[in-house]
Amino acid sequence: MRAAIIVFPGSNRDADVSRALTQAGADVVKVWHADTELPAGTDLAVLPGGFSYGDYLRCGAIAGRAAAMDAVRAHAARGGLVLGICNGFQILCESGLLPGVLMRNVDRRFICHRQLLRVERADTRFTSAYTKDQVIDVCVAHGEGNYFADPDTIARLEGEGRVAFRYSDAAGNLTVDANRNGSLNSIAGIYSEQLNVLGLMPHPENFVEGLVGGTDGRGLFASLAA
Amino acid sequence: MKARIIVTLKTGVLDPQGKAIEAALTSFGLAGIDSVRQGKVFDVEIAGDDRAAAEATLKSACEKLLANTVVENYAIEIA
Numbered sequence: 001m002r003a004a005i006i007v008f009p010g011s012n013r014d015a016d017v018s019r020a021l022t023q024a025g026a027d028v029v030k031v032w033h034a035d036t037e038l039p040a041g042t043d044l045a046v047l048p049g050g051f052s053y054g055d056y057l058r059c060g061a062i063a064g065r066a067a068a069m070d071a072v073r074a075h076a077a078r079g080g081l082v083l084g085i086c087n088g089f090q091i092l093c094e095s096g097l098l099p100g101v102l103m104r105n106v107d108r109r110f111i112c113h114r115q116l117l118r119v120e121r122a123d124t125r126f127t128s129a130y131t132k133d134q135v136i137d138v139c140v141a142h143g144e145g146n147y148f149a150d151p152d153t154i155a156r157l158e159g160e161g162r163v164a165f166r167y168s169d170a171a172g173n174l175t176v177d178a179n180r181n182g183s184l185n186s187i188a189g190i191y192s193e194q195l196n197v198l199g200l201m202p203h204p205e206n207f208v209e210g211l212v213g214g215t216d217g218r219g220l221f222a223s224l225a226a
Numbered sequence: 227m228k229a230r231i232i233v234t235l236k237t238g239v240l241d242p243q244g245k246a247i248e249a250a251l252t253s254f255g256l257a258g259i260d261s262v263r264q265g266k267v268f269d270v271e272i273a274g275d276d277r278a279a280a281e282a283t284l285k286s287a288c289e290k291l292l293a294n295t296v297v298e299n300y301a302i303e304i305a
Contacts, residue, residue, distance in 0.1 A: 058294055065291060094294065101296045108242045148239065148297060182240070 001026040001225045003044040006072065008033040008063045008091075013049035013205065017085060020205040021046070024221035033066040044081040044224060045072045047088030049141075049203060059102060059144045060090030069095050081125055081224065082197040086142055089189070089199030098190055098199045099157070100149030102142075106182025110143040114213070115202050116178065117188050118168040121161060124191065126198045128226060129219035135172050136216040138202045140180075145201040147183035147190075154184055164189035164198055227272045227280055228305040231292055234265035239297045268292055277304055 003026045005014050018028045021044075029039055033052075038045060052063035063069070069091070076082050076097055084092040092098040105111060116137055119130040130136065149157070157163055165188040167179040174186040181201070189200025204217030235241050241263050248262035270287075272280045284302045293300040 057291070061291060061294065093296075099296075101294055103240065103297065104242045106240065106242060108246055146240075150296070 001043050002039070002041050003028045003046055003224075004031045004038045004042045005029070005046045005048055006031050006033060006066075006068045007048070008050070008052035008066060010052040010054055011048050011050035011087070013085065013087075013203070016203075017046055017048045017205040020208045020217065020221045021225070023208055024218065024225035026221070026225045031068055033063065033068045036067050036071060038068075038071045038075055042075065042080065044083060045075050047072070047082070047084040047091050049086035049088060052087055052091065055144075058094065060087060060092075060094040063087075063091045064094030064096075073097060076192065076197050079194065079196055082192075083126065083224070084197075084199040085203060085205065086145075086201055089201055090144065092197065092199040097197050098192060099153045100147055100190070102144045102201065103146040103148045104144050105142070105146050105180070107180070110141075111145070111180050112141040113139070113180075115140040115180075115188075116168055116170060117165040117202055118172045118174070119165060120163050124164070124195050124198075124223075126164065126191075126220055126223050129222040133172055135168055135170060136204075136219065137207065137214050138204050138217050139206040139213075140202045142181070142201055145181040145183065147181075147187040147201075149184065157187075157190055158185065160193070162191045162193070162195070163187055164191050165200055165202070227275060227277070229270045229272055229280060229284055230303045230305070231268040231270060231284060231288060232265060232301045232303070233268070233288075233293045233298050234300075235263055236297055236299055266292075272304075280304055
């Protein structure tokens with residue numbers, strides 16, 4: 001597994017996701033946002049968390065139009081894997097690689113806490129190390145994670161099984177309390193039509209070491225590196 | 227030429243910031259404020275005096291970057 005992490009001005013979780021991927025056995029290189037090509041042999045392009053361009057205009061809006069994103073788009077069109085975490089998910093939505101938009105959290109607060117997620121399917125390249133309906137313990141840290149799309153888009157995502165993760169309680173129930181940012185249908189992450197692009201707001205890369213609180217995030221990187 | 231682009235949230239899209247501003251205004255005791263929606267204004271200066279070309283350029287700017295048409299509408303005013 002060769003992973004290319006795209007670094008934008010204001011990305012700040014690139015080192016963490018790099019470490020999580022390396023731990024899982026992937027070869028990792030960093031790619032500057034102004035670069036026009038991904039390294040030859042790239043299997044996975046990663047858009048890390050952070051605050052690209054200071055969240056100016058809209059979160060992910062300017063990064064979504066960066067030169068490197070043309071290369072990521074071409075990579076995705078070839079069937080290459082793309083993972084966007086937090087700001088990376090916002091960038092994927094702004095770049096048109098995933099539908100919908102991440103709006104301001106419903107209570108207007110930046111949220112930063114441990115978060116349980118329900119794994120909606122375990123038959124994708126991103127989740128094979130998990131089981132369907134497994135509840136995993138990771139983290140969230142965002143001000144704009146409130147997933148919104150028009151009713152037709154939501155119906156299509158649901159109908160095509162493209163919801164990857166939902167905010168849930170420990171029993172896997174989709175409660176209002178578990179869905180702190182107000183996302184439609186408790187959506188925490190979605191796939192592209194071909195299931196080769198995943199965007200999610202939570203940070204699985206935060207929980208890959210028992211020392212810092214948990215290891216449930218490892219499954220995502222292990223799935224990718226498998 | 228000077229132009230102004232106004233970007234607003236589409237009807238039905240939740241606007242937590244607008245709601246907070248609305249609540250603050252109401253708390254000042256200002257009567258008659260039913261609803262507040264927050265938007266953005268971009269003042270743009272354009273070279274030349276070809277209005278049709280300017281409008282086409284600004285429309286492209288809105289579609290490509292200034293508005294996210296999933297949730298936002300835009301209006302272009304050329305002075």
